[in-house]
């Protein structure tokens with residue numbers, strides 16, 4: 001007899017948590033197999049026919065069936081999307097089953113799966129794999145999140161997949177918040193999330209008698225654009241944060257935002273500027289649109305301003321009691337402001353610094 005089994009036993013990549021049906025031969029169907037094979041006899045099992053479907057029939061070859069699930073990442077940012085895969089395998093026959101429905105249910109974490117059910121695929125002698133796929137958008141909370149999956153026609157064959165969500169509520173969502181990981185990018189408004197970019201500035205170690213607020217580096221503001229300019233007053237740095245994974249809760253008015261930044265400056269002289277600002281700007285759309293979205297309407301901005309004291313670290317703080325409905329990303333903006341003298345040449349700022357910027361979301365009841 002022609003050997004039809006091309007779907008040889010294979011293990012999925014990623015996190016595998018197989019569970020097995022221990023009911024032995026109390027499962028399975030050979031209808032599609034028999035339709036393809038030249039004969040439907042007990043010999044067809046011995047010669048590894050394709051095993052498809054799963055309706056509780058007690059045909060040989062389906063003993064010791066297991067469900068092997070995998071998820072695309074062991075950890076991923078809260079609110080992001082990961083790939084799910086599942087194989088239903090007849091271990092004694094060393095085959096993955098085609099045309100078998102897998103049911104997916106989010107158990108913890110508040111995320112969503114794109115499909116409530118998916119299928120391992122139609123019978124195909126050329127198929128290398130029979131895999132039921134799905135996507136899982138993680139909920140907005142850091143920590144373990146789980147999806148439960150089972151074989152639709154035999155829920156006793158099931159398993160649980162876990163992803164550790166990073167970030168999320170209660171954690172600082174900014175990357176490189178203290179300028180320790182990398183320098184800022186000089187280049188105007190950024191079009192991608194997760195990095196500082198803006199006017200002429202650079203991270204420095206202790207400078208002119210001012211030490212870092214924490215770590216080995218702090219940010220030093222230099223000019224109000226890529227170069228100095230009269231009529232320009234602010235040396236801005238921006239970082240955008242993608243909040244699309246929080247959309248449902250934001251639109252229910254259940255997401256508070258708190259932001260803060262530490263600033264310091266040299267004493268300088270009578271022409272040394274004193275003002276610093278922190279702003280958070282809320283936008284619909286995506287971080288890629290920031291260069292054209294900026295600035296948003298006033299109702300989507302919160303700001304904090306201080307006239308700083310030389311030589312002491314001071315903290316700017318602000319809050320959105322609830323992020324505006326429709327918010328899908330935010331930008332943090334920090335800058336010193338030429339409130340004393342508008343210079344047109346370098347240095348526009350005599351020694352103005354920032355460190356340890358924070359942006360934290362809180363889920364409201």
Ligand SMILES: [Ca+2]
Nearest residue numbers: 178214215217
């Ligand atoms: Ca630092």
Ligand SMILES: [Ca+2]
Nearest residue numbers: 229232342343
């Ligand atoms: Ca200026």
